[in-house]
Amino acid sequence: MQLSKNLILKSRKRLLQMHFESGVGHIGGNLSCLDSLLTIYHEFLNKNDRFVLSKGHSAGALYVTLWSLGFISEESLKTFHKDNTLLAGHPPASGIPQIHFATGSLGHGFSLACGLAMGLRVNQQQGRVFCITSDGEWQEGSTWEAFIFASHNKLNNLTVLIDHNRLQGFGSTHDVASMSPLGAKLQGFNIMITEVEGHNIEDLRSALNKKTDQCHLIIMNTTKGHGVSFMENEMKWHYLPMNEAQYKKAIEDIENL
Amino acid sequence: MRQELCDALIARAKNPNMVFLTGDLGFMALEPLQEALKSRFINAGIAEQNMISVAAGMSHEKLESWVYSIAPFCYARPFEQIRNDVAFHNLPVKIIGNGGGYGYGVMGPTHHAIEDYGILLTLPNIRVFVPAFNEDVAQVIEVVGNCKHPAYLRLGRGEIAKDYSPPPYSAWRKITEGDGKVVISIGPIAGSIIEKCQSMDFAIRPQLWIVSELPLKHNPPPETLINALKQTKKLTVIEEHVAQGGLGSSLALYLFEHAIKLDEFNHCYAKAHHYKTYGSQTFMRAQSELDVNSLIKNVL
Numbered sequence: 341m342q343l344s345k346n347l348i349l350k351s352r353k354r355l356l357q358m359h360f361e362s363g364v365g366h367i368g369g370n371l372s373c374l375d376s377l378l379t380i381y382h383e384f385l386n387k388n389d390r391f392v393l394s395k396g397h398s399a400g401a402l403y404v405t406l407w408s409l410g411f412i413s414e415e416s417l418k419t420f421h422k423d424n425t426l427l428a429g430h431p432p433a434s435g436i437p438q439i440h441f442a443t444g445s446l447g448h449g450f451s452l453a454c455g456l457a458m459g460l461r462v463n464q465q466q467g468r469v470f471c472i473t474s475d476g477e478w479q480e481g482s483t484w485e486a487f488i489f490a491s492h493n494k495l496n497n498l499t500v501l502i503d504h505n506r507l508q509g510f511g512s513t514h515d516v517a518s519m520s521p522l523g524a525k526l527q528g529f530n531i532m533i534t535e536v537e538g539h540n541i542e543d544l545r546s547a548l549n550k551k552t553d554q555c556h557l558i559i560m561n562t563t564k565g566h567g568v569s570f571m572e573n574e575m576k577w578h579y580l581p582m583n584e585a586q587y588k589k590a591i592e593d594i595e596n597l
Numbered sequence: 598m599r600q601e602l603c604d605a606l607i608a609r610a611k612n613p614n615m616v617f618l619t620g621d622l623g624f625m626a627l628e629p630l631q632e633a634l635k636s637r638f639i640n641a642g643i644a645e646q647n648m649i650s651v652a653a654g655m656s657h658e659k660l661e662s663w664v665y666s667i668a669p670f671c672y673a674r675p676f677e678q679i680r681n682d683v684a685f686h687n688l689p690v691k692i693i694g695n696g697g698g699y700g701y702g703v704m705g706p707t708h709h710a711i712e713d714y715g716i717l718l719t720l721p722n723i724r725v726f727v728p729a730f731n732e733d734v735a736q737v738i739e740v741v742g743n744c745k746h747p748a749y750l751r752l753g754r755g756e757i758a759k760d761y762s763p764p765p766y767s768a769w770r771k772i773t774e775g776d777g778k779v780v781i782s783i784g785p786i787a788g789s790i791i792e793k794c795q796s797m798d799f800a801i802r803p804q805l806w807i808v809s810e811l812p813l814k815h816n817p818p819p820e821t822l823i824n825a826l827k828q829t830k831k832l833t834v835i836e837e838h839v840a841q842g843g844l845g846s847s848l849a850l851y852l853f854e855h856a857i858k859l860d861e862f863n864h865c866y867a868k869a870h871h872y873k874t875y876g877s878q879t880f881m882r883a884q885s886e887l888d889v890n891s892l893i894k895n896v897l
Binding site: 442458485 | 637656
């Protein structure tokens with residue numbers, strides 16, 4: 341079903357609300373990938389498909405997406421980050437059928453997705469595998485191991501999306517360990533690469549609809565803290581929780597986006 | 598044991614759900630398996646972290662996923678992948694580490710695997726299998742293949758006297774009868790002392806046991822062994838593994854928890870990764886006093 345603007349707004353607001361109510365951070369990177377998560381889940385993912393969130397620190401965006409589809413209840417979402425919750429700061433190892441793997445240590449998800457894609461192929465099953473990585477995560481050697489594996493084995497049932505928001509834990513990706521320009525660095529393997537504006541749903545939709553006989557890599561140019569004026573492109577919003585005034589302003593910004 | 602491994606896996610390859618991933622190893626050994634499995638034999642390249650996670654993903658898709666490499670390359674390098682991707686999800690991935698202990702001898706410390714099962718047993722859900730004889734491998738492969746949990750199979754080199762026929766594979770086996778102290782060993786190293794033990798007078802001959810499955814929580818010592826320990830109050834543990842986290846420390850804790858008191862506890866174990874010089878497995882064992890003569894002194 342086509343993703344509506346209203347649903348995107350509702351999900352963004354719910355994401356901010358849960359982070360405010362739980363007093364936790366990681367908001368910036370959640371806002372940079374929420375649009376792609378909503379697009380994948382609402383418009384592409386069917387029962388034969390699999391999704392892996394390799395950038396596990398955006399678990400909040402995944403939970404909200406699953407909430408938007410009714411897989412996670414409102415009641416459950418209220419427990420986010422609290423004692424005795426299933427909704428930990430990074431995706432849990434069990435308890436939510438739609439979440440296949442506990443992620444959070446970067447550099448695992450792409451390989452896991454390769455395994456799922458290879459498994460579907462060996463089992464001669466239909467279905468696509470989607471995986472979202474961060475951009476800083478490409479500093480992990482294991483991500484490149486997966487990249488080589490996906491390329492060599494022409495995993496054409498695998499689509500990997502990079503949330504290229506250009507900010508990582510303690511600096512910009514360019515300043516910490518530059519791979520700029522990322523698209524050019526990734527060229528040369530047997531992988532189809534598409535670069536999109538990661539907050540443009542039509543762009544995302546078009547890229548996700550592309551057909552190829554190779555693994556498909558989508559570089560999503562995104563903004564950390566997308567839609568919240570004081571968060572956008574600010575590294576501190578990788579970590580900080582919002583106070584009440586900031587939360588009110590963030591909601592206001594999102595509503596006026 | 599590689600020949601036996603290959604034969605056993607080929608026998609299992611009839612199962613269409615079986616997949617086998619190798620970290621670019623198996624030359625002059627696994628070609629027949631490659632032929633049998635065809636596209637289900639995957640050379641994942643020299644990329645062990647990815648290989649383990651791929652195996653986890655394939656296991657998630659209900660495939661019987663085997664992974665193979667030189668031991669330290671498949672448990673030390675990708676430890677976090679084993680922990681997060683396999684163990685946390687209790688996926689029945691089967692990891693085969695070749696050259697357990699000092700099996701790679703003169704190849705040097707990077708190839709030695711003397712902390713493998715100790716490290717892996719710190720993880721949830723893991724089961725460890727250590728065959729002692731070449732004859733064990735076919736049965737072990739069946740047990741590991743049917744295991745519903747992550748499994749690590751430490752493969753070594755069978756080493757027994759030519760005219761000795763080992764008893765059928767079992768998680769615990771009594772190898773020699775005698776009135777001497779109780780000796781518990783793990784892995785092929787037990788084979789190096791069987792002949793000498795058998796030649797001893799009954800009064801001093803050790804009661805040699807071999808254990809092949811850990812942890813003890815899921816494979817506790819049998820009652821007859823416990824009774825022998827209560828009677829003799831003397832135990833020697835032999836393993837080609839460091840003391841920390843190994844069979845000796847596991848057994849000591851088990852006996853303590855079960856209030857079984859001993860008067861004597863000898864632990865023969867791998868002392869170190871680094872020595873001034875290197876040599877064959879036999880040479881390396883001698884550096885740790887795991888050679889036959891040193892062991893015999895400890896079992897008397």
